[in-house]
Amino acid sequence: MDVLELARWQFGITTVVHFFFVPFTISMAFLVAIMQTIWMRATPPRSTRWLRLTRFFGKLLLINLAVGVVTGLVQEFQFGMNWSDFSRFVGDVFGAPLAMEALLAFYLESVFVGVWIFGWGRIPPKVHLATIWVTAVGTLLSAYFILAANSFMQNPVGYEIDEATGRAEMTDIWAILTNKVLLITFPHTIFAALMVGGAVVGAVSMWHLVRGARQPELAEPDASSDAGAFRTSLRIGAVAVLIGGVGVAVTGDTQGKVMTEVQPMKMAAAEALYESQQPAPFSLLTIGTLDGREPVYQLEVPQLLSFLATGSFDAEVEGINDLQEQYTEQYGDGEYAPNIPVTYWTFRMMITAGGLAAAVALWLLWSTRRGRAPTSRWALWAAAALPVLPLAANAFGWIFTEMGRQPWLVFGLLRTGAGVSPGVGAGTVAASLAAFTVLYAGLCWLWVWLLLKHARPGLPDVSAEARWGERGGSDDASGGAGRADDADDADADRPLTFAY
Incomplete structure (x- = not known):
């Protein structure tokens, strides 16, 4: 492979892996903030359930945040390492929102999550609650x-x-911050992130419910028991997945129409629509020639693509071959169609994985209705599959988005081949690609291992902190926090660490 292909593989691998952590962080920050808010407003013994859930899932949030920051550092370095011509061409434009993210959003996240970690029992409870909400808002700004x-x-x-x-x-x-693509991509991404966080909460809770149901001593029905708490969190996670799924479907429909307007070739490639048609059918299955220029077999739903692309069942949708002729005339000789099999199948795998995640979440709600606790092997399989499905949907969605834009780095302005660093050789990029692939594989293993390690033990004992929260209704930090002279309150001064 040449330098361009190696650089694209490196950026693709590191970006997809990094995006495992991004939706987890965004959604889990809000879910933990909601749990802590309910704890602050609830009364004992019900409040204990919410505090235990806050501490438990807050620990998983911190693990993900720590590993996500490490993987994200590599992303911006690559603009200078492998894509210096791209950075030179659009640096004045591209750098502005990235600087805003680093100086404003990431600053909020890093500072306030630190205060949240070390503020347990040390600052007024309401102020402490505000820190996790500011952290969550910071993830949205990022x-x-x-x-x-x-x-x-x-x-x-x-x-x-x-x-x-x-x-x-x-x-x-202002035009950059109100780009029509941004205004629909942002809610679409946030709803997709909500599915990830909800899936993690639901899956972990289901595993503990099944474990508790098989060991009756773990399944006591009181409000502060593990079984009662995990049944609550499971239903929260499942509802979050379903809300996210509905939001993804609605915003995805609008996003498809915007995509047809600004990048018609991407929509044509997503549907393997080789020739312009009016009305255009939606392809359930298309098999094309080896060169990707013509279809061999198609299974279609009549008129549906016209509606998805334009909002009208009778509208024309431009095909790949016609758009290729237009772009050749407009931009000069070249191949302007992306990799058709990749765009076609990642689009469908994105939809399928997201739909399956919503279906599993619906089943989780059904299986835990009226106080039921699932005990079947299917429940464990569902718990194992649930987090993977929305993560896969997010990954496939970004692969489709970026591969569907090819051969452009900046659509209509800069081709991908023109953005690679001219002074970097294939051997250098190959070495860094190998190093980053091994490093990211190791970080993914560490991430999963840490999540499993800290998810297995169950909910922590938070009796001291429960008293801190109850007494801390006044914003008196000294009155709300336990002191060292009270042996029972010693744990209230401990920060939220992995060793808790």
């Missing part, structure tokens, strides 16, 4: 600014080309 940069690559706005330097220069930051 997502927004990063998606603003990516949306510029999909639909460049708010810039002009400097004829003297040949570079894109920003002229309107």
Whole structure:
């Protein structure tokens, strides 16, 4: 492989792996914030259940956040290592939202999550609650600014080309932050993230419920028992997955129409629509020729693609071959269709994985109705599969988004081959690709191992902190926190650490 292919593989691998952690962090931060808010408002013994859940899932959030930060550091370094010509061309535009993310959003996350970790029993309870909410809001801001940069690559706005330097220069930051692609991609991404966090909460809770049902001594029905708490969290997780699934479907429909407007080739490739049709059918299955230029066999739903692409069942949708001719005339000779099998199948795998996750979540709600506790082997399989499905859907969605934009780095402005670093050899990129692949594989193993290690023991004992929260209804830090002279309250001063 040449430098371009190696650089693309490296960025693709590191980006997909990093995005395992992003939706987990966004959604889990909000779910933990909601649990802590309910704890602050609930009364004993019910409040104990919510505090235990807050501490338990808060620990999983911190594990994910720590590993996610490490994997994210590599992303921006690659713009200088392997994609320096891209950085030179759009740095003035692309760098602005990334700087906002680092200086504003990431600052909020890192500072306030630290206060949340070490603030248990040390600061007023209401102030402590505010820190996890600020952390959650910070994750949303991070997502927004990063998606603003990516949306510029999909639909460049708010810039002009400097004829003297040949570079894109920003002229309107507001246009970049209100890009039509961004305004629909952001909610779509957040709803997809909600499915991930809900799936993790639901899966862990289901595993503990099955374990408790098989060991009756673990399944006492009182409000503070593990069984009662995990039944509550399971239903919260399942509802979050379903809400996220509905949101993804609604925003995805709008996103498809925007995509058809700004990148019609991506929509045609997603459906393997080779020739323009009016009305256009939706392809359930298409098998094409080896060169990807013509279909051999198609299984279709009449008129559905016209509606998905435009909102009208009778509208015309442009096909791959017609768009190739238009782009050749507009941009010059070249291949302007992306890899059709990749875009076609990742689009369908994204939808299938997301739909299966919603179906499993619905089954979890049904299986735990009216106080039931599942005991079957199917429940364990469902618990194992549930977190994987929305993670896979997110990964397939990003592969489709980025591969469907090819051969452009910035659509209509900069081709992918023109963005690679000119002074970097194939051997250098191959070495870094191998190193990052091994490193990321190790980090993924560590991530899963830590999550499993800290999920297995169950809910922590938080009796001291429960008293802190109850007494801390006044915002008196000294009155709300346990002191060292009270032996029973010693744990209230301990931060939320992995050793807790």
